[in-house]
Amino acid sequence: MNSVGMPPDTIFSLSSGHGKCGVAVIRVSGASAGNALMKMGNLRQLPTPRVAVLRKVIHPDSAEHIDNGLIIWFPAPNSFTGEDCVEFHVHGGPAILVSMVTALSAIPGVRQAEAGEFTKRAFMNGKLDLTEVEGLGDLIHAETEAQRKQALRQMDGALSQLYTSWRQRIIKVIADVEAHIDFGEDELIEDHILESAASRAEEIQKEIQIHLQDNRQGERLRNGVHVAILGEPNVGKSSLLNSICQRPAAIVSHIPGTTRDIVESAVNIGGFPVLLSDTAGLRDTVDIVEKEGVRRALNRARLSDVKVVVVDVQSFLRHWKTSANNIDSDVKQHLGYIGIIEDPTESSNVNENDVSMETDSGINMTGHTNTAISREKIPSEDLQNVILVLNKSDLLEGRDVNMDLPHSCKGMDVCMVSCKTGQGMEAFVQVLAEKIKILCGGNLLAGNPSLTQARHRLLLNNCVHHLTRFSQYYRFGDEVLAAESLRKTIREMGKLTGKISTEDILDVIFKDFCIGK
Numbered sequence: 001m002n003s004v005g006m007p008p009d010t011i012f013s014l015s016s017g018h019g020k021c022g023v024a025v026i027r028v029s030g031a032s033a034g035n036a037l038m039k040m041g042n043l044r045q046l047p048t049p050r051v052a053v054l055r056k057v058i059h060p061d062s063a064e065h066i067d068n069g070l071i072i073w074f075p076a077p078n079s080f081t082g083e084d085c086v087e088f089h090v091h092g093g094p095a096i097l098v099s100m101v102t103a104l105s106a107i108p109g110v111r112q113a114e115a116g117e118f119t120k121r122a123f124m125n126g127k128l129d130l131t132e133v134e135g136l137g138d139l140i141h142a143e144t145e146a147q148r149k150q151a152l153r154q155m156d157g158a159l160s161q162l163y164t165s166w167r168q169r170i171i172k173v174i175a176d177v178e179a180h181i182d183f184g185e186d187e188l189i190e191d192h193i194l195e196s197a198a199s200r201a202e203e204i205q206k207e208i209q210i211h212l213q214d215n216r217q218g219e220r221l222r223n224g225v226h227v228a229i230l231g232e233p234n235v236g237k238s239s240l241l242n243s244i245c246q247r248p249a250a251i252v253s254h255i256p257g258t259t260r261d262i263v264e265s266a267v268n269i270g271g272f273p274v275l276l277s278d279t280a281g282l283r284d285t286v287d288i289v290e291k292e293g294v295r296r297a298l299n300r301a302r303l304s305d306v307k308v309v310v311v312d313v314q315s316f317l318r319h320w321k322t323s324a325n326n327i328d329s330d331v332k333q334h335l336g337y338i339g340i341i342e343d344p345t346e347s348s349n350v351n352e353n354d355v356s357m358e359t360d361s362g363i364n365m366t367g368h369t370n371t372a373i374s375r376e377k378i379p380s381e382d383l384q385n386v387i388l389v390l391n392k393s394d395l396l397e398g399r400d401v402n403m404d405l406p407h408s409c410k411g412m413d414v415c416m417v418s419c420k421t422g423q424g425m426e427a428f429v430q431v432l433a434e435k436i437k438i439l440c441g442g443n444l445l446a447g448n449p450s451l452t453q454a455r456h457r458l459l460l461n462n463c464v465h466h467l468t469r470f471s472q473y474y475r476f477g478d479e480v481l482a483a484e485s486l487r488k489t490i491r492e493m494g495k496l497t498g499k500i501s502t503e504d505i506l507d508v509i510f511k512d513f514c515i516g517k
């Protein structure tokens with residue numbers, strides 16, 4: 001029933017994709033769906049539920065033949081929306097679809113559906129909860145294998161079950177606390193009921209906190225892992241981007257400073273969605289456009305999940321050899337030139353603009369001028385998400401430096417490649433794919449499902465906050481306020497799945513809860 005007590009309109013929509021196609025599916029939902037089916041399928045009675053029947057599909061008024069197609073009848077409540085539903089599977093030509101729309105619109109009480117209206121009805125009729133609706137939306141938009149798996153798991157109710165079980169356990173806790181408030185003086189009340197309730201609340205709080213400490217794996221997988229390609233001008237950043245996405249997405253030229261803004265490309269790496277960003281070459285400059293490009297590059301570096309730092313291998317080797325093969329300090333020093341990595345030995349009092357250094361390209365990187373860039377460096381503990389790419393290996397002219405080079409340094413992977421010949425690219429992409437997989441949670445089907453939306457994170461943080469307040473009030477002996485904090489927790493938890501009634505709390509109090517034995 002709608003807000004004025006009338007049954008909702010019957011709605012229809014093209015449920016398959018738009019454009020010419022072999023088969024188009026038109027879905028109808030609502031009380032008049034059966035009537036529409038009988039009229040347009042020229043039937044005297046409704047067909048067997050969920051059995052596809054081949055019919056001539058006709059206009060309900062003129063009886064004009066529109067197409068031959070399959071019709072399927074899904075009587076309520078066993079349908080996607082929980083209402084009577086019908087599907088017409090007709091040929092996907094534009095003229096057929098226009099005729100179908102005209103025909104269905106001619107049936108009284110039937111109208112075109114608004115965006116998302118079928119799913120909204122499924123939610124309203126209890127067929128899906130909010131997390132399952134979100135999972136369905138993600139499944140439709142999934143572009144990679146890993147996204148599909150995560151969305152399917154969510155649509156199948158994995159998150160819903162987790163959140164519903166927490167909610168039910170909190171309802172039990174509140175039932176105990178309220179019983180203690182109401183019957184605390186009664187000698188039939190179970191002993192230690194309040195202590196047990198508090199310890200169960202604490203347990204749930206810990207579980208939620210663990211769920212929140214997931215390094216945003218599910219959100220990363222849903223939205224794509226951000227990978228920034230960084231480095232000095234002319235080292236081959238744009239060439240690397242083009243090699244990974246296998247198209248000339250960014251302009252490549254021998255002129256240093258060609259890329260001045262961020263060039264983004266969405267790619268699928270090992271089944272995971274990745275947003276790759278090529279960035280302006282990092283150097284100090286008086287050119288205001290380039291300076292803005294460098295500022296954006298550093299900002300993107302800060303926001304990215306994985307940083308691919310590209311270095312010209314020849315220049316790298318020169319620096320490395322001069323520092324007695326001390327790779328740890330050398331890599332830091334070299335990357336220090338481009339202001340990417342925090343040197344733990346660097347005193348926090350040192351103003352980096354006071355230090356001047358010449359790079360191979362002859363550019364003064366940190367001169368004390370007003371052109372110097374303010375650099376936010378990567379904390380050394382985050383180096384596991386940095387890959388150092390030594391590019392232009394083809395220029396080493398057969399010199400086998402592989403033996404000399406480290407494959408990793410302080411948790412940071414090192415890959416030698418040539419964007420020109422493709423040498424080393426496969427190994428580099430594998431290293432990158434492995435990092436992305438870990439960031440997205442590895443095995444998507446094992447363990448608890450990851451939360452996938454900022455909305456979940458916000459509501460779960462609110463739950464933790466209210467459960468903390470509960471513990472505080474409980475310790476102060478204020479049971480009334482403690483119970484109120486639990487009620488707030490239940491409300492926030494209910495918002496996750498869309499269940500926000502308080503009736504089930506009453507159910508537990510009056511049905512499940514047993515005072516005394």
Ligand SMILES: Nc1nc2c(ncn2[C@@H]2O[C@H](COP(=O)(O)OP(=O)(O)OP(=O)(O)O)[C@@H](O)[C@H]2O)c(=O)[nH]1
Pocket residue numbers: 231232233234235236237238239240251252253254255256257258259260279280281282391392393394395417418419420421
């Ligand atoms: N020999 C050789 N040249 C390369 C390789 N990769 C890139 N180059 C060349 O290096 C030059 C710079 O390449 P880009 O990809 O534009 O470099 P970039 O780092 O994006 O440069 P900026 O836009 O200045 O930041 C071009 O002339 C490329 O053809 C490589 O592996 N080997």
